Amino acid sequence: MDVDSVLLQPADSNGDIDSLIMGFLALGINHQTASVAFREKVAFAPEHLADALQSIQQLASVNEVAILSTCNRTEIYCEITSDHEQSLLDWWADYQQLAPADIAGASYQYWDESAIQHMMRVASGLDSMVLGEPQILGQLKAAYVQAQEAGTVGSSLSRWFESTFATAKQVRSQTAIGESPVSVAYAAVALARQIFGDISQSQALLIGAGETIELVARHLSEAGIAGLTIANRTLANAELLANQFTQASSASLSNLPDLLPYADIVIASTASQLPVLGKGAVERALKLRKHRPIFMVDIAVPRDIEPQVGSLADVYLYTVDDLREVIEENLKNRQTAAVEAENLVLNGSAAFMSRMRELTAVEVLKQFRTKAELLSQEELAKARKKLANGADPEQVLARFAKAVTNKLLHGPSVQIKQAGAAGQLERVEWAKQLFELDQLTDKKS
Structure with missing residues (x-):
């Protein structure tokens, strides 16, 4: 099988590569955006939660999902195809038999790092009606467990939740946000x-x-x-x-x-x-x-x-x-602590996104290594065949080395040339760093 056909499988039957771009989304309605009467209508009853979670996961745009539903907020956390939140809004309206415009008008949405920050703020009590109230962390943990039991969370949301819980623990232990009995x-x-x-x-x-x-x-x-x-x-x-x-x-x-x-x-x-x-x-x-x-x-x-x-x-x-x-x-003595907590949330979300970007880089490295190994195996099979037919071993080895080198460098070479022709010199400089060409220049000098 051709190497590129292995690594560049289309995202769907239409080959839509954009559908591979997944993002973190926090979509919700809370006490700040809707009345208690409307929050009643959008809330999910505990006995229906598993059904709702599995129903959401059937949407083509959604990969993983969890739902937090309390008296003051209902929020859907998911890994979803970027800019496809409308499909989730439509699902929510249909599931609760409400007008899509009503759901959209009372809801808010946060993407990627903003979504991470939002969940961490929620878990730390910074987004609660009662600033710093501790019950929400337990409710969020229960939401995570319910999603696990429903089979709708995987590695991405698990990392999100676990990082959120760690940050909320920091907020509780390192600030005075929860010292006053306010709830x-x-x-x-x-x-x-x-x-x-x-x-x-x-x-x-x-x-x-x-x-x-x-x-x-x-x-x-x-x-x-x-x-x-x-x-x-x-x-x-x-x-x-x-x-x-x-x-x-x-x-x-x-x-x-x-x-x-x-x-x-x-x-x-x-x-x-x-x-x-x-x-x-x-x-x-x-x-x-x-x-x-x-x-x-x-x-x-x-x-x-x-x-x-x-x-x-x-x-x-x-x-x-x-x-x-x-x-x-009863909130006055928590305001200073809230500022400290916000800083911890910012640090926590930045660290989480850094880890996720690192994981993305690791995945690219795995794919690159897989491609290199497949190229090597293809050329090795050809070399063995030539050796079996009596070809000169020295010539076979030389051709093998040259073929692997040429195939491995063909793609990067094309990209570097195109970047240079387009005046994208920063990409050319990045290629020099990537292949450590400055070190080669230093050795020659």
């Missing part, structure tokens, strides 16, 4: 304390048993809450969490109507696709409470509490978007 969970508790003042006489009902609710329970316990009830669809998980706090008890979601009348504070964060608390149930609870107010925070996306509950006179209902002001009050 959505902390902000919810801080707002409850502002409304009630002393919460040592208050009862809290927490709906869900995930990481966010665990943080809420911890903050409430530290703030001196009188009592905690943790209600969850899976009672065993609620019991497991409640056992961590002396003043806590557990219950099933089916008991919510009976629990609501005793709750001064209700904070919800489940993975349910439908509200678990409706206006009717809250109205009944208010009557039994003789209209003593209830403070509610819905941290979930999609929402756990029907928005109409907020219209009730004796209910103070807040969503994650409403927590911004509370959060901002």
Whole structure:
């Protein structure tokens, strides 16, 4: 087989070499670009994530893909053919049954080094509603694991994620970005304390048993809450969490109507696709409470509490978007640390891209070596044939050496001549460095 036919296989049936140019893309929608209502529509339910990942990977332009979907952001990270993000936007709109223009209008995209920087900023909490919040790193790690389980990540995204985690670890260990207890969970508790003042006489009902609710329970316990009830669809998980706090008890979601009348504070964060608390149930609870107010925070996306509950006179209902002001009050001591963290992200992304470029160079070297070996093998076979036919060994060896030299240098020679004719002298100088011709000149002198 001809050597060039081995090394220059077409990218597809049309021989489109441009399709070989792959890039890193981070495509997303977050709390800065869309309302909680729209973020609900674009979010991926955990049980549908594997299907979504595999569906994306079937796109001709996508090589590897992972999805991060939280209450504040949904982001798709992938290795994709350069400038083919529109195919991904169209897929997203079709999958979620939304208008492509709506997705495009609320989304942002970062390519290559900017994409690397973005993921590192996300993992370090620099792009969060709560600056420096630590939960996002765990969520990003979970997204990576889910993509691995779905079989949609390979070496490229694995390097991206692992480098991101290493940089985020540096940010946590070398800056004060995470020293203050600031998070959505902390902000919810801080707002409850502002409304009630002393919460040592208050009862809290927490709906869900995930990481966010665990943080809420911890903050409430530290703030001196009188009592905690943790209600969850899976009672065993609620019991497991409640056992961590002396003043806590557990219950099933089916008991919510009976629990609501005793709750001064209700904070919800489940993975349910439908509200678990409706206006009717809250109205009944208010009557039994003789209209003593209830403070509610819905941290979930999609929402756990029907928005109409907020219209009730004796209910103070807040969503994650409403927590911004509370959060901002607790960010001042993180600003200097954020600057230091940004520098670490820039260094981390630059180092990652340098490694990727080095890997590209290594791949070129492998291809060059393969070509040289194939050329050598072709000429060696010819030489052996001539020797078997009784040709002079000295002449065979001389012709073998000359043939290998000529074939190996033919391509570079053509390129150097063309560069010189086109006035591209920097390429000619690069060729001199590449072949170490200055050293040859020095030896002659």
